[in-house]
Amino acid sequence: MNDAEEAATIATAERVRAVTEPSASDAADFVTNAISRGELVTLFGRCTVDYEGRAASELGPGDRHVMLKPDGAALVHTDEGQQPVNWQPPGCDHAASADGDALIVESHRSTPEEYLAVHFSAVAHAVAYDVSDPESLELSGTEADLKERILEDPTLIEAGFRPLATERETPAGAVDIYGKDDSGRTVVLELKRRRVGPDAVGQLSRYVEALQRDLHADAEIRGVLVAPSVTERAEALLAENGLEFVPLTPDA
Numbered sequence: 001m002n003d004a005e006e007a008a009t010i011a012t013a014e015r016v017r018a019v020t021e022p023s024a025s026d027a028a029d030f031v032t033n034a035i036s037r038g039e040l041v042t043l044f045g046r047c048t049v050d051y052e053g054r055a056a057s058e059l060g061p062g063d064r065h066v067m068l069k070p071d072g073a074a075l076v077h078t079d080e081g082q083q084p085v086n087w088q089p090p091g092c093d094h095a096a097s098a099d100g101d102a103l104i105v106e107s108h109r110s111t112p113e114e115y116l117a118v119h120f121s122a123v124a125h126a127v128a129y130d131v132s133d134p135e136s137l138e139l140s141g142t143e144a145d146l147k148e149r150i151l152e153d154p155t156l157i158e159a160g161f162r163p164l165a166t167e168r169e170t171p172a173g174a175v176d177i178y179g180k181d182d183s184g185r186t187v188v189l190e191l192k193r194r195r196v197g198p199d200a201v202g203q204l205s206r207y208v209e210a211l212q213r214d215l216h217a218d219a220e221i222r223g224v225l226v227a228p229s230v231t232e233r234a235e236a237l238l239a240e241n242g243l244e245f246v247p248l249t250p251d252a
Helices: 003-014 025-037 134-140 143-152 198-214 232-240
Strands: 016-020 041-050 056-068 076-077 085-087 093-098 102-110 112-131 164-170 173-182 186-191 221-227 244-247
Touching: 016 025, 016 164, 025 041, 025 056, 025 093, 025 102, 041 102, 056 102, 056 112, 076 112, 093 232, 134 164, 134 221, 143 164, 143 173, 143 186, 143 232, 164 198, 173 198, 186 198, 198 221, 198 232, 232 244
Parallel strands: 186 221, 221 244
Antiparallel strands: 016 112, 041 056, 041 112, 056 076, 076 085, 093 102, 102 112, 164 173, 173 186
16 A cells, blocks of 8 residues: 555545444434534444324334435435435434433424434444545535634624634633624634534534623623524524524635
8 A cells, every 4th residue: 555545544534433333322422423513424223213294104123224414314224225215305403312222313304394213222333424525525615714714704704703712612612713793792603614403503502601601790692603504403493592693614
């Protein structure tokens, strides 16, 4: 293997994470983290599948391959045929949780109302891929690129916004960009390079709450999620929590 091939192998390995025979709680943490990072997730194991929406269906226990895509699509495959036996279209919200020894993977969209639930009694293998090709990479860039765009032109967020610090530490973690608006209010920016769901809203909410505890009681703190787009559920959660959204891509 030459140096170029070795470098390519290392770069690919850094973009792929896998776990074998994880516990239900470990699998739920793995999937939740991958969803929040905008990764493509695949799971293989023994499961049942329930669907409600255009119709209603149930699949009894069987070995199946489940794929969760960053665009919100979900696919359930068996060992036969090229088409999934169950699927959800792009735009859905994915979530994972543990119920005792079972992993529950859910995919939901509200318009029209559709719900897919996969209950794994055992997960044999789970993989998360940071997927991109040259075209998507050029379009999506990185969170560092997004941060640089904002620092170079803060008016991309709003007129009068002044960045004061990056990676500002809080008890809930480091804030991507910390600043002030033209009224002197604290502004916290959470940056994501891809379409995001509820996990990103929860992360931003924790930063805002941590700063509210740290700063004086009457401090007004605005939380702003910056990403190319958000899911419907994320948009609803932003409104419920009094948080804001600015659509912005890493590249001009």
